[in-house]
Amino acid sequence: MLRVTVRSFVTLLVLAAVSAQAGEPLTYIKAGRLIDVIGGKTRADQVIVLQGDRIVRVAPVADVQITDDAAIVDLSGHTVLPGLIDMHDHLTGDHRFHGYQSLSISLPRETLYGVFNARKTLNAGFTTVRNVGASGYSDVALRDAINDGEIDGPRLRVSGPSLGITGGHCDNNLLPSGYHDVGEGVADGPWAVRAKVREIIKYGADLIKFCATGGVLSKGDSVGGQQYTLEEMRALVDEAHQHGRKVAAHAHGAEGIKTAITAGVDSIEHSSLIDDEGIRLAKKHGTFLVMDIYNDTFILQHGAEVGMLPESLEKERKIGQLQRDNFRKAFQAGVRMAFGSDGAVYPHGDNGKQFQYMVDYGMTPMQAIQAATVHAAKLIGWPDDVGAIEAGRFADIIAVEGNPLEDVALLEDVRFVMKGGKIYKN
Numbered sequence: 001m002l003r004v005t006v007r008s009f010v011t012l013l014v015l016a017a018v019s020a021q022a023g024e025p026l027t028y029i030k031a032g033r034l035i036d037v038i039g040g041k042t043r044a045d046q047v048i049v050l051q052g053d054r055i056v057r058v059a060p061v062a063d064v065q066i067t068d069d070a071a072i073v074d075l076s077g078h079t080v081l082p083g084l085i086d087m088h089d090h091l092t093g094d095h096r097f098h099g100y101q102s103l104s105i106s107l108p109r110e111t112l113y114g115v116f117n118a119r120k121t122l123n124a125g126f127t128t129v130r131n132v133g134a135s136g137y138s139d140v141a142l143r144d145a146i147n148d149g150e151i152d153g154p155r156l157r158v159s160g161p162s163l164g165i166t167g168g169h170c171d172n173n174l175l176p177s178g179y180h181d182v183g184e185g186v187a188d189g190p191w192a193v194r195a196k197v198r199e200i201i202k203y204g205a206d207l208i209k210f211c212a213t214g215g216v217l218s219k220g221d222s223v224g225g226q227q228y229t230l231e232e233m234r235a236l237v238d239e240a241h242q243h244g245r246k247v248a249a250h251a252h253g254a255e256g257i258k259t260a261i262t263a264g265v266d267s268i269e270h271s272s273l274i275d276d277e278g279i280r281l282a283k284k285h286g287t288f289l290v291m292d293i294y295n296d297t298f299i300l301q302h303g304a305e306v307g308m309l310p311e312s313l314e315k316e317r318k319i320g321q322l323q324r325d326n327f328r329k330a331f332q333a334g335v336r337m338a339f340g341s342d343g344a345v346y347p348h349g350d351n352g353k354q355f356q357y358m359v360d361y362g363m364t365p366m367q368a369i370q371a372a373t374v375h376a377a378k379l380i381g382w383p384d385d386v387g388a389i390e391a392g393r394f395a396d397i398i399a400v401e402g403n404p405l406e407d408v409a410l411l412e413d414v415r416f417v418m419k420g421g422k423i424y425k426n
């Protein structure tokens with residue numbers, strides 16, 4: 001079956017090529033400059049050969065015989081790189097509604113935001129996204145609708161509701177007791193936590209997200225304060241891993257970070273106040289850090305107007321700069337890092353703005369791109385399917401004008417987006 005939708009004239013050419021080829025027709029992408037994220041180098045004048053939704057060959061132009069009737073996508077004036085991966089996003093959230101304003105949004109409306117934001121994020125060049133926290137399994141519905149081809153969006157791995165303690169960052173503390181409002185993922189005690197993990201998996205989660213410390217955009221908790229005991233975190237991680245699910249721990253404070261790493265989580269989200277011992281432990285356990293170091297800028301500039309509580313802005317002023325300094329420190333110490341931006345805190349589609357910050361705080365452009373491709377592919381659990389332009393992987397391919405290795409901010413303006421051999425933006 002024909003999976004490649006290029007322009008209609010190309011489609012006709014593809015159809016013409018069917019008779020010449022066994023199986024699905026081939027498409028040839030001419031890449032003026034190709035970023036090889038596995039080798040950490042660029043290659044000039046390459047051809048990427050696609051069949052169906054996968055890449056079948058990557059080779060220099062001179063080595064590839066392209067027949068006259070073949071489908072060709074000409075990106076010879078562009079830099080071509082693998083589709084980007086954001087490991088920390090909330091597609092069903094909207095940056096305009098924080099604090100008490102968030103209470104006015106219904107669950108169906110959140111799901112519709114998800115539809116809108118999934119397309120926006122895909123068009124920004126992010127062909128794979130890990131969604132870490134959503135209400136009412138709206139993220140599961142979003143993932144399934146994308147997979148079934150009903151709406152456009154990135155490949156998704158989703159967590160469902162985030163687990164957390166009563167009154168913690170992953171609960172909802174905005175309303176007084178008479179409203180009896182309890183976060184969907186709230187569970188206290190090792191067995192209740194295990195039961196909640198089972199429930200979340202039952203309803204379709206690909207991974208488990210929980211809050212190991214307080215947070216910025218929540219009411220009444222300290223941003224660094226640990227939430228859950230080691231015993232509870234161990235039960236949570238053990239249960240999730242037993243069902244083949246990875247675990248992402250939201251954690252800002254040093255003690256909560258260390259406890260979560262000791263409990264065996266796969267990634268620490270935010271990691272703002274990680275200390276030397278935490279860095280040592282993350283290296284020892286191979287734990288990924290997913291540090292969202294762009295959104296501080298948005299929170300401090302626009303937080304008040306989008307309803308963020310005064311206490312949230314105060315917390316951000318306390319930890320924003322420390323998080324960026326600790327990003328540099330942890331990266332230089334050799335901790336594994338994957339790109340994650342916390343979309344919904346800032347406007348969806350601006351994910352690429354974080355690259356410049358990653359470079360400002362110690363990475364080379366290549367290292368920042370690797371964090372959003374080949375390294376993220378490992379953390380999300382698709383190490384051989386996404387994250388690089390290589391035979392056998394999905395044809396998730398983007399292109400920019402100019403050289404992002406000289407100016408990484410070019411990744412804020414992605415001109416071409418292909419996911420699974422289908423062109424979404426050209």
Ligand SMILES: [Zn+2]
Nearest residue numbers: 088090132342
């Ligand atoms: Zn988040």
